[in-house]
Amino acid sequence: MEEKKINLSRRGFLKAGVAAAAAGVIGAINPDVLKAENASLVSLDYASPANGNWSKLVPKMNYGGASVRYAEHNDQWLGTSQIVGEVQNISEYDNGFTMAIRGELGEIPRWNYVTQGKRDPMASGLGFAISFLSTDKAVEGPAPPRAEKLPVPDPEIMSKHIKDTCYYLRADEVGIGKMPAYAYYSHRISPTHGDYATGKIDPNLLMEEIPVTERLPYVICVAVEQHLETWLASTGYDGIAKSQSYRAYHATANITVMLAQYIRSLGYRARAHHFANYASVMGPILIACGMGELTRTGDCVAHPRMGFRNKVAAVTTDLPLVPDKPIDFGMLDFCRVCRKCSENCPGEAISFDEEPVKYNGYLRWNSDFRKCAAFRTGNQEGFSCGRCVKVCPWSSKEDSWFHEAGVWIGSKGKQSASLLKQIDDMFGYGTEEITKYKWWLEWPELFPMPAGYPPTQTTQPSK
Ligand code: SF4
Numbered sequence: 001m002e003e004k005k006i007n008l009s010r011r012g013f014l015k016a017g018v019a020a021a022a023a024g025v026i027g028a029i030n031p032d033v034l035k036a037e038n039a040s041l042v043s044l045d046y047a048s049p050a051n052g053n054w055s056k057l058v059p060k061m062n063y064g065g066a067s068v069r070y071a072e073h074n075d076q077w078l079g080t081s082q083i084v085g086e087v088q089n090i091s092e093y094d095n096g097f098t099m100a101i102r103g104e105l106g107e108i109p110r111w112n113y114v115t116q117g118k119r120d121p122m123a124s125g126l127g128f129a130i131s132f133l134s135t136d137k138a139v140e141g142p143a144p145p146r147a148e149k150l151p152v153p154d155p156e157i158m159s160k161h162i163k164d165t166c167y168y169l170r171a172d173e174v175g176i177g178k179m180p181a182y183a184y185y186s187h188r189i190s191p192t193h194g195d196y197a198t199g200k201i202d203p204n205l206l207m208e209e210i211p212v213t214e215r216l217p218y219v220i221c222v223a224v225e226q227h228l229e230t231w232l233a234s235t236g237y238d239g240i241a242k243s244q245s246y247r248a249y250h251a252t253a254n255i256t257v258m259l260a261q262y263i264r265s266l267g268y269r270a271r272a273h274h275f276a277n278y279a280s281v282m283g284p285i286l287i288a289c290g291m292g293e294l295t296r297t298g299d300c301v302a303h304p305r306m307g308f309r310n311k312v313a314a315v316t317t318d319l320p321l322v323p324d325k326p327i328d329f330g331m332l333d334f335c336r337v338c339r340k341c342s343e344n345c346p347g348e349a350i351s352f353d354e355e356p357v358k359y360n361g362y363l364r365w366n367s368d369f370r371k372c373a374a375f376r377t378g379n380q381e382g383f384s385c386g387r388c389v390k391v392c393p394w395s396s397k398e399d400s401w402f403h404e405a406g407v408w409i410g411s412k413g414k415q416s417a418s419l420l421k422q423i424d425d426m427f428g429y430g431t432e433e434i435t436k437y438k439w440w441l442e443w444p445e446l447f448p449m450p451a452g453y454p455p456t457q458t459t460q461p462s463k
């Protein structure tokens with residue numbers, strides 16, 4: 001009898017929840033739907049995962065051949081990142097791009113950042129689409145969650161269903177994690193980054209800091225790959241760099257806005273966090289969701305298959321879920337012997353140090369996000385930058401047995417990391433520009449700041 005009741009609920013959440021999200025309706029679940037058909041649990045007959053919580057559509061995570069181990073998430077460790085003190089919630093007001101908007105990195109970076117979404121024709125198209133998703137209504141929903149919560153008798157089944165939903169909505173990778181409280185911003189900015197970056201608002205509009213009070217227990221993280229052939233043809237900081245980012249940011253924003261609304265339609269709280277409207281920092285979220293490790297670049301997280309040739313977004317929620325485990329594929333050791341990103345960074349932002357250092361209560365490489373933001377927003381050869389993404393041995397290759405074998409070797413420890421780095425250098429991987437893939441148009445006349453700028457007020461208030 002009890003088993004039958006559970007089957008009905010599982011069936012019910014699929015039928016009622018998907019229908020409600022599709023129709024954009026937030027109403028009560030029709031009890032007749034819950035009572036209908038109880039014989040199709042077969043459609044949710046997921047095989048028990050050997051390690052972690054796979055999905056039905058992607059039964060096994062694709063780590064691209066890397067040797068992956070599971071790591072800890074507790075008070076001392078977040079994956080392979082050691083916590084050595086109190087990790088403070090940071091304010092979005094202090095991040096590099098916000099500093100650019102406020103004018104603290106100079107006039108060219110400020111002008112570049114607030115006009116990038118309009119000046120470059122392709123970025124303008126993508127930014128226009130993103131601008132519709134930057135509102136609080138898009139990320140928080142048009143109304144509170146449905147009053148009646150759908151029962152979730154088996155959080156593992158629900159976790160798999162949520163992953164399948166994300167893959168269905170075109171995510172390339174999905175993970176679920178326990179939401180670290182320190183991953184929330186202490187304050188977010190209003191207007192949002194997306195409002196400034198896409199040119200939706202007057203850039204002179206004064207920015208406010210809004211306290212972030214949400215604390216939800218789970219986070220669902222999605223990644224969408226940036227286009228490989230385009231990376232192979234690009235320097236990483238030429239005219240296509242901004243569109244490379246925007247293309248994947250738009251995709252992740254779309255997925256998370258839809259997913260959050262779906263979850264609210266099931267009666268649970270959910271907020272989307274994406275490039276154009278964050279209330280949290282993505283680095284610790286990615287690690288908590290088993291989607292990567294910290295790298296020499298500072299707070300950027302690399303995935304074993306994609307490296308950091310992807311963009312990510314997340315949904316925080318109180319929907320009952322079973323979190324994945326953080327992963328360890330040897331990135332810390334690899335970054336100790338590889339300095340390709342440091343050697344190739346045009347902004348001289350990435351550390352050459354031997355070891356990570358203490359930073360805000362945890363250990364990470366001593367890279368300088370201000371220098372990175374200054375270069376990206378002041379870049380006179382293009383719009384933005386992703387040179388470190390392009391040259392990283394983990395993110396720069398095509399899918400092939402040769403690359404998979406290299407990644408497997410590289411994930412096996414410091415000695416083998418050194419070998420993979422040498423092979424990578426020998427083949428010139430990551431540093432070449434393969435012109436046969438170059439398909440985009442360049443607009444060099446759009447890069448320089450015009451004479452006479454700025455016409456009016458230029459800076460936002462400093463702290
Ligand atoms: S994005 Fe460019 S400037 Fe920033 S760290 Fe990477 S290579 Fe350096």
Ligand code: SF4
Nearest residue numbers: 295296335338341392
């Ligand atoms: S380029 Fe090398 S050092 Fe830099 S993040 Fe990638 S593996 Fe680490």
